[in-house]
Amino acid sequence: MKVGIVGLGFRLGYIVPLFVAAHPDFEVVGYVDPAPAGLPRLQNAKVSAGKQYNTLEALLDNEELDLLMVGSPNTMHLDHIRAGLDRGLKIFTEKPVVTTEAETMELARLIGEHGADRIMVGLVLRYAPLYTDLRKAQQDGLLGDVASIEASEHIPPYHGAFFMRDWRRYDRYAGGFLLEKCCHDLDLYNGVMGCRPSRVASFGGRRSFTPTNAPQSHGANDLEVYHRKPSGWLGSDKVFDSDGDIIDFQTAIIEYANGASMTFHTNLNVPDDFRRFAVIGAKGMAEGDFVRNYFKVTDARTCDKLIDKTYVHSELSDHYGADEQMAADVLAHLLTGAPLPVSVVDALEAGLLAIKIDEARRTRSVINLAETWQRFDAALAGKQRLRA
Structure with a gap:
């Protein structure tokens, strides 16, 4: 090959x-x-x-x-x-x-x-064992109709500082932090909901990586924490006085076409980081954390723990055991036509969601996505060549 x-x-x-x-x-x-x-x-x-x-x-x-x-x-x-x-x-x-x-x-x-x-x-998170287990629990009927999701992606200060120094600090190159980093998560929960988002609102900005919060001294610990992860193209040493337009926290509220809703929170300065979800349905609740490596399902009527599981991943994996599985599955798809758990259309839908959430944050408005999806479907169908 x-x-x-x-x-x-x-x-x-x-x-x-x-x-x-x-x-x-x-x-x-x-x-x-x-x-x-x-x-x-x-x-x-x-x-x-x-x-x-x-x-x-x-x-x-x-x-x-x-x-x-x-x-x-x-x-x-x-x-x-x-x-x-x-x-x-x-x-x-x-x-x-x-x-x-x-x-x-x-x-x-x-x-x-x-x-x-x-x-x-x-x-890659579509291939994570935790997400696979979440979807199986849902398909097995343990959750019932999903009413709401509470989810987050939080990254530690050294990783947040990387975003402040790397080319990703510029929206014009990366598309914004929510799109660049959290499109994984938005895609996962779009999959759980099984339908498209219909309305979004959002709030956020930069409050941690600002000049007033810069360390007063520049000792070895500052270099270790804020420069641990090397930057690439257009890299900079500036962390708290970055010239980028990236945000360092954001909260989104999303309503889906089936009437269910989700809140999603991200923050770039979380020293005890986590990446977790609570999916709450009529029959049960699923909660898990990709960083802290647990998954639980609780029955809504009996409060019994139906699933209580922890994970141990290879040290090779940057994404909770998902990277190796993605490589294997993509190769199987190329060689034999085996199906994949995520498509480019799924990816574009998650990306559009992130883009419209950021638009809602900038414009301080609630955005209805109906017209956006109409244009997207028309473009997929080749009916017209439209630009937003």
């Missing part, structure tokens, strides 16, 4: 060795990246990155590829995906797929033209 990479950043530098481990014939024959931050990790894993090319067009002209992996900054994804589709390639793209509503509609049009099965998306 001949593979090309455009954007050899930290993420692809991590997951490509997992693909190689899952299938020895997985061979990277070339990459495009002027400053490949993920290359040292490939070298440490004794995985070749192939030949470096200056442009994606040169890579596609000179190599016969079975798969194009897109790990470039988010704002570049659409052009790179389009180039791969035009060459008839299968594509694996990191999340979020695109960064704006206009790009979403354009990619939906391309999907309508080329087919959704040509694009796979790295929404």
Whole structure:
């Protein structure tokens, strides 16, 4: 299997060795990246990155590829995906797929033209054992009709500081923190609800990573905490006086088409971090935490614990045991056509939700999504080429 990479950043530098481990014939024959931050990790894993090319067009002209992996900054994804589709390639793209509503509609049009099965998306949490168990409990009827979800993604200060220093601090490149980081979570709970969001509202801003909260001294501990995670493209040493427009906390309120609702909270400065959910249904309640590695289901009528489970994950996994499973499943899909638990359309729906939540935060309004979904469906159907 001949593979090309455009954007050899930290993420692809991590997951490509997992693909190689899952299938020895997985061979990277070339990459495009002027400053490949993920290359040292490939070298440490004794995985070749192939030949470096200056442009994606040169890579596609000179190599016969079975798969194009897109790990470039988010704002570049659409052009790179389009180039791969035009060459008839299968594509694996990191999340979020695109960064704006206009790009979403354009990619939906391309999907309508080329087919959704040509694009796979790295929404890795769909492969996590905890999420698999949550969906099984739901399918087994333990929860009943879902009424509401309370969910969060919280990251520790060292990781929040990374966002303040990395290219992701700029909305114009990343699409905003909620889209860049929390599209995973929004996708998961869209899956649980089984229908699209209908209305959103949101509040948030930056209150932790501000000049008034900067440490008074710059000792070794400050360097350890706030500079532990290296930044890549357009990196900066500034944390509390970052020039980015990224937020560091946000709360969203979401109503779904079936009448159920969700609150979602994110914060970039949580020293004892957690990433948890409570899914509350008519028959039972499911609660779990991806960081603290537990899952429980409680019967609503008897209060009996129907499931009480903990997880132990490989130290290799950045995502709670999900990364290795994603590599295996994506390869099975490529080689045998085996189904995947998430599609590019799912990814675009989660991305649109994040984009509209941020719009609601900026405009201080409640946004009805009916017209947005109408345009999205029309673009998928190829009926019109619309831009937001």
